[in-house]
Amino acid sequence: MRLDPLFESHRAQVYAWAYRILQREHDAQDVTQDVYLRWWHSRSNGAALTSPAAWLRRVTVNRALDVLRERHRDPQDDFRLAPSGVGRCDGTAPTAGARAEERERRERVSRALGGISERQREVVVAKVFDGLTFAAIAAQMNLSVPTVKTHYLRGLAALRDALHAERVT
Amino acid sequence: MNCDELNDHLADYLGDELPEEVRHSVDEHLARCAACRGEAMSLTATVSALRSLEPPARAPGVAGGLRASSRAAGLLAYAAVLLAGVGLGYVLRPAAPAPPGGGSSGGALALHAGGVHPGWVREWSGAAAPGGASPLVRNLAIFTRSLGTGADG
Numbered sequence: 001m002r003l004d005p006l007f008e009s010h011r012a013q014v015y016a017w018a019y020r021i022l023q024r025e026h027d028a029q030d031v032t033q034d035v036y037l038r039w040w041h042s043r044s045n046g047a048a049l050t051s052p053a054a055w056l057r058r059v060t061v062n063r064a065l066d067v068l069r070e071r072h073r074d075p076q077d078d079f080r081l082a083p084s085g086v087g088r089c090d091g092t093a094p095t096a097g098a099r100a101e102e103r104e105r106r107e108r109v110s111r112a113l114g115g116i117s118e119r120q121r122e123v124v125v126a127k128v129f130d131g132l133t134f135a136a137i138a139a140q141m142n143l144s145v146p147t148v149k150t151h152y153l154r155g156l157a158a159l160r161d162a163l164h165a166e167r168v169t
Numbered sequence: 170m171n172c173d174e175l176n177d178h179l180a181d182y183l184g185d186e187l188p189e190e191v192r193h194s195v196d197e198h199l200a201r202c203a204a205c206r207g208e209a210m211s212l213t214a215t216v217s218a219l220r221s222l223e224p225p226a227r228a229p230g231v232a233g234g235l236r237a238s239s240r241a242a243g244l245l246a247y248a249a250v251l252l253a254g255v256g257l258g259y260v261l262r263p264a265a266p267a268p269p270g271g272g273s274s275g276g277a278l279a280l281h282a283g284g285v286h287p288g289w290v291r292e293w294s295g296a297a298a299p300g301g302a303s304p305l306v307r308n309l310a311i312f313t314r315s316l317g318t319g320a321d322g
Contacts (some may be wrong), residue, residue, distance in 0.1 A: 139232070159218075
């Protein structure tokens with residue numbers, strides 16, 4: 001059975017968005033599958049068809065953040081953490097404690113991303129994760145370029161404050 | 170460049186979209202303005218923190234997972250169609266003929282309750298065909314003869 005070709009063309013990107021937030025393959029796969037089902041049910045939805053990339057980015061990031069919140073609520077989940085790929089500059093393997101610390105730091109960054117407004121988050125993800133220009137983001141989101149830049153700066157400032165409160169940066 | 174002008178360029182500065190000559194002016198301002206430098210550095214650190222959320226090195230099993238799921242969905246759809254067909258066949262089964270004398274034997278009731286209509290049993294056994302073979306038996310005979318004819322021809 002073939003996937004919807006339009007979704008198929010964005011599938012790797014959907015997986016990458018989910019993975020960046022969750023940092024685990026199996027969670028990212030679950031989110032990708034879930035987003036596909038949502039896409040299937042919403043494929044006649046105007047917003048999904050007008051700008052599939054923007055729609056998929058928003059739905060994927062929101063779903064991944066939901067999974068992150070569920071993970072955070074489950075204390076047993078720490079025992080199922082996948083090994084991190086964090087290495088040290090001297091080439092030696094990081095200790096288990098260092099890996100756990102790095103994982104926790106990344107989770108805090110992802111959680112902070114969930115704490116800013118959806119519009120700001122969309123712009124920040126499109127800019128930082130996808131490397132799009134402000135003009136491209138504005139076109140995808142049907143906004144003006146100055147508005148996109150404002151969302152970007154405010155989103156980054158809100159993230160900075162959240163991360164600073166958690167002593168991540 | 171003053172602080173207001175720097176703010177106008179800050180998004181482009183952080184987003185790596187500044188022309189080189191403007192970037193140079195921004196860098197000059199940041200070198201002499203501690204407040205703007207602090208703001209720019211803290212936001213740059215935030216972008217770095219976001220970039221530390223590494224992208225996947227590969228996308229293993231995504232296609233497999235989705236396709237496995239699609240196969241499962243296909244099997245479920247097949248099972249649903251099969252069940253619907255059986256259900257439809259039951260609903261559209263021939264109406265029960267009025268029992269002789271207005272009653273019904275216990276055996277016929279048991280057959281009916283089990284989804285087998287008493288009328289079908291009579292049809293299959295030929296009991297319902299007065300004075301000769303049932304239509305089913307007659308059709309079977311015609312079919313068998315046609316096979317024989319086909320073989321001969």
